Amino acid sequence: MFFYEKIRNNRFNNKAAILIFNSLIIFCRLFIFKRKRSEIRIVIVALQRLGDTVFTIPAVKSIIDFHQNSVHIICYPETTPIFKLIFPKQEYVELKHEFFFINNQIAKPIARKILRGLDPTIIYDMTGNVTSASLLFNSSASEIIGINEKYYKSIYTKFNPLRREPHLIDNYLDGIRDLMPIYKSNDAKIITNFNQNRILIHPFASKRSKEWGLKKFIKLAESLNKEFECIMVTPPLSISTDVKEVLHIKQIPLIETKTIDELIELIKGSLMLIGNDSGAVHIANLLGKPTFTIYGPTNPEYHKPLNGVNEYIIKELPCSAKENEKICFTFGGVYCPSYECMVNLKYDEVEDRIKLFLKTNSNRKSK
Incomplete structure (x- = not known):
């Protein structure tokens, strides 16, 4: 079990950890010299995965609009293209994953040196973790x-604890809600061609526990190909040679996107x-673009897209995330031995829902 869950499950340990961590932070910060700066320099720290990066955009836009200054955004290299869709004129500082220890969790001295080189006067933390x-x-x-988390409260001059209620977008907005007008919409208003016949299927996720199954996605693509142009899109080297041969036989195109920019361009030219x-x-x-999402160990109320045309399906089980839980009790499937929520979500259920969604929402050309 992860650190936070181990600590939170024991009230005494949790209070002790909060006290110890904040005492250490206060001691460390006693030796920091804060010199006066004549120029205001704004830095936003947004070290997120792809989906969470999208969720930070309303908060980031609120900060940029409020300050009317050039803002430096610290992010991972793969998320820069997402931010640039909305904020093309901002400055980006990319921190490589190799700049962090322990599965990208703890910043190495080189990462702190890069931040120090920016000489910020105001830092907005839109990451919110260790x-x-x-x-x-x-x-x-x-x-x-x-x-x-409350363990790190003493780092901040203005602090808000992570919320336990939906949605994740509101989690990031909480950090600035009392300081400035907030921009709630996540609608980028990017002009793309909606009148297409192409449907993309992206069969993978950040964790195996969140994946419905490649075989079922292939079967779905084969079915949809009778009426649409259905394309399987994956990262490089994620599909074996044997599976590629199956896709070839079934006449299901496969596009392996090597970069996030390639994925963005591919999505732009597709229907959904x-x-x-x-x-x-x-x-x-x-x-x-309209989206259809298959959920398993994560709670859609926290993670679903809030704007546009979207639909989802989930197999509710006794072990599924409860109303005010972001993920199930197996830490989002990390410790799940069998992925029952995905295994028990039958192909016919998903196909029927997707076809109904397409019939209701598609605006396309005939194949």
């Missing part, structure tokens, strides 16, 4: 504003995207 805490704890910025709870779905929603 990764951003380890990056910011010794920053000399005059103000550090944002969200995080079908996938698991993954970054591809949220990028498609950001681009104004």
